Amino acid sequence: MDHYEIRGGTPLSGRVEIHGAKNSVLPMLAATLLNHGVSVLHNCPNLSDVDASLAILRHLGCRVEREEDRVTVDAASVTRWDIPDHLMREMRSSVIFLGAILARTGQADVSMPGGCELGPRPIDLHLAALERLGAEVEQQGGRLLCTRGDRLTGAEIDLSLPSVGATENAMLAAVGAFGCTVIRNAAREPEIVDLARFLRSMGAQVRGEGSSTVIVEGKTPLHDAEYRVMGDRIVAATYLSAVAAAGGEAELTGADPSQFSSVLALLRQGGAEIRCRPQSVHIRCVQKPLCGVGCIRTAPYPGFPTDAQPVLMAALCRSQGTTVFVETMFENRYRHVDELCRMGANIRAEGRVAVVTGVERLRGAPVQAHDLRGGGALCVAALGAEGITTVTGLNHIRRGYASLVEDLSALGAEIREVNA
Ligand code: EPZ
Helix, strand or coil: CCEEEEECCCCEEEEEECCECHHHHHHHHHHHHHCCCEEEEECCCCCHHHHHHHHHHHHHCCEEEEECCEEEEECCCCCCCEECHHHHHHCHHHHHHHHHHHHHHCCEEEECCCCECCECCCCHHHHHHHHHCCCEEEEECCEEEEECHHHCECCEEECCCCCHHHHHHHHHHHHCCECEEEEECCCCCHHHHHHHHHHHHCCCEEECECECEEEEECCCCCCCEEEECCECHHHHHHHHHHHHHHCEEEEEECCCHHHHHHHHHHHHHCCCEEEEECCEEEEEECCCCEECCEEEEECCCCCECHHHHHHHHHHHCCEECEEEEECCCCCCCCHHHHHHHHCCCEEEEECCEEEEECCCCEECCEEECCCHHHHHHHHHHHHCEECEEEEECHHHHCCCCCCHHHHHHHCCCEEEEECC
């Protein structure tokens, strides 16, 4: 079985460019359907979730070209409005295509997205938002059939939760709706801001992104667009955690530290030295190990991001003191805990709470990734462990890390991919 082989114990040192943000580029690829022309995205990461999105666009009739980190989508002739099961299953977040397909073709036929490793992933807020715009949604045999997309009308949408995906679906459908849409209690994540900027680059009228109220004036004439995707703040958090776990120092470029300031604050609290510039972060961890940082609750942006919970937990396994995690966003986001305990970590997880009691040392062991960021966490812990760790479940890791082996090797880590 393909696996990473990591020999821990070497302090890291060096410089790494952070690749484009997965959770920005996925909704942007859906948004290319709104423009009956050519959209070009730069800094598009090489991820399996991106490949799955490109396959969906091709299935719908788009011409898609990829050259290194540049993706070109020509959506002049979209001839289908369905996403077949096998493509829906390849990417949990393919529901993000729903609003764009509906706005472009007037209808949509997609399978209900299953749950994922993190637990059930309801889409009730997505569907309620589309219905507020006038769509008709019917569930039949595990599929979602949406119609009346050619008559979407701007509306006031009040989200009961600041859902990232529901905000994105509402924004994309609203671009194709007659009149003005106001989305209240919208998600404020940086990826929402990035999406809004991309939509404006194609001529859409979107404002308020980054606040809790996003306003879209629909049916403005759209044109060809070219845009550079922001750096991935969770990949940056992963590499910062790797330095915190292994010791040493690193310069991360290509990501905006203001987008993950909550992570930086906790690393500083744990004893790391952090210096920020507009598009780079320098971290230095000479005092080893980190000290515990009290209680960390995950929350919608600008709170501490749930996607960084696993990797920061891994960095705190070897620490002086205790850290309590409260995972408020997903009900099953501690599957990395058992694997970390196999390496000698002392973690008790009960429901949404995980108590990490720092230990002096971790030992390399064979461990398995059960989800994307949990896989990143195992690699982080392995870098601070004595001996060899083998990490399987690379299919999860490849969803969100385009160059983990290359990047960590550039920082001096002893890591290699072994293909069975
Ligand atoms: C996005 O997922 C991200 N995915 C997730 O990253 C991230 O963890 C999450 O936002 C939170 O920041 C992408 O952007 C592709 P939500 P999303 O809707 O949109 C509940 C990764 O692998 N909810 O903000 O699915 C939901 O159950 C992923 O990179 C409803 O109840 O997250 C959750 O408890 C992991 N009904 C909470 O809201 C709905 O209709 C937040 O979910 C929608 C969501």
